[in-house]
Amino acid sequence: MMKFSKNGIEKLRNLIETSQKITLITHYNPDGDALGASAAVFYYLKEKGKDVVSIIPNTFPKNIGFVVESIDYIIAEKEFKKAKNRILDSDCLIVLDMNANHRSGDNLEKVLNEANITKVLLDHHVSPENYDIVFSYPQASATCEVVYNVLKRLDNKKIFSYDVSLPLYAGILTDTGSFSYSCDHSEVYDVVSNLLKAGLKASKIHQKLFDTYSYHRLSLLGYAIGKKFRFFPEQRAAFIYLTKRELKRFHYEIGDLEGVVNYCLKLEKVDFCALLSEREDKVRMSFRSKDPSVDVNVFARKYWNGGGHVMAAGGKSYEEMDVVVEKLTKQIKEKNFLQQ
Ligand SMILES: [Mn+2]
Structure with a gap:
């Protein structure tokens, strides 16, 4: 299903051979796939004796932290100068799980734009920007699936070390909602089968990733569904919205809203849903669809300064929460998410 050009693989192999200092970068608010891809490529290159550092734009949810706990990384939001110098000082850059430089945040975007080094893209988002070597597969379940396929071709082997395999598995598991979406192609199961052969314990990894709620997180979920849920049966749509004050009341920590949007899709009579959460300076929006005929990428791009799959x-909005709620309600009533 995914075609990997021999030429691209050859170019990447040469690049890795001739580079000593290699830097990895991923998107702002990194998820399991972003961190998984970063950790897997880190270990792969480390095993080849390279000087590798992973740049992570900002902090990440606690539950996926174990994936990167033993790699060398710089959190750019905490040590921006260090991250910048590292990038500018590298022989090449590998860009993971993001399709454009601005996805790593405003400050890093500038550094990436000015860094005059070869940039490699490994990703699964639509419409990638121009990079020197590109492996972009929107039909892949996760960037980690793309990474596996690239490494497999680079080294002509199917089974990698435990260190490389574990983060790839974690990335695919999180980006498919534990194999519930973006996983209709049989190839992804060949990939995870080969990953498990490295000695991973799939059930333990699942527990470590998903059964780690704090009491407050579970209470917030109950409150969100019980009190802040809007359902539009006629339009087959729903959304949840949470203000800063509410998040504070439930001792919000990064990652606590992970997966909350998917609860809306559990309704049989919902094809489109959203989660709105108020942050310091904006309202963050997540959109989900149950059917490819409802294209939330187009919807997010057209109306809410965003995009994705x-x-x-x-998406995001710099307006007040009640204005955003009103606008989204109107869009749902007019079924704008269908009018592409
Ligand atoms: Mn991803």
């Missing part, structure tokens, strides 16, 4: 996308 056909069935999962993000």
Whole structure:
């Protein structure tokens, strides 16, 4: 299903051979796939004796932290100068799980734009920007699936070390909602089968990733569904909205809203849904769809300064929460999410 050009693989192999200092970068608000891809490529290159550092734009949810706990990384939001110098000082850059430089945040975007080094893209988002070597597969379940396929071709082998395999598995698991979406192609199961052969314990990894709620997080979920849920049966749509004050009341920590948007899709009579959460200076929006005919990537791009995938996308607004709620309600009533 995914075609990997021999020429591209050859170019990447040469680049890795001739580079010593290699830097990895991923998107702002990194998720399991972003961190998984970063950790897997880190270990792969480390095993080849390279000087590798992973740049992570900002902090990440606690539950996926174990994936990167033993790699060398710089959190750019905490140590921006260090991150910048590292990038500018590298022989090449590998860009993971993002399709454009601005996805790593405003400050890093400038550094990436000015860094005059070879840039490699490994990703699964639509419409990638121009990079020197590109492996972009929107039909892949996760960037980690793309990474596996590239490494497999680079080294002509199917089974990698435990260190490389574990983060790839974690990335695919999180980006498919534990194999519930973006996983209709049989190839992805060949990939995870080969990953498990490295000795991973799939059930333990699942527990570590998903059964780690704090009491407050579960209470917030109950409140969100019980009190802040809007359902539009006629339009087959729903959304949840949470203000800053509410998040504070439930001792919000990064990652606590992970997956909350998907609860709306559990309704049989919902094809489109959204989660609105108020942050310091904006309202963050996540969109989900149950059917490819409802393209939330297009919807997020057109109306909410965002984008992503056909069935999962993000957006943002700098207006007040009640204004955003009103606008989205109007869009739902007019079925704008269908009018592409
Ligand atoms: Mn991803």
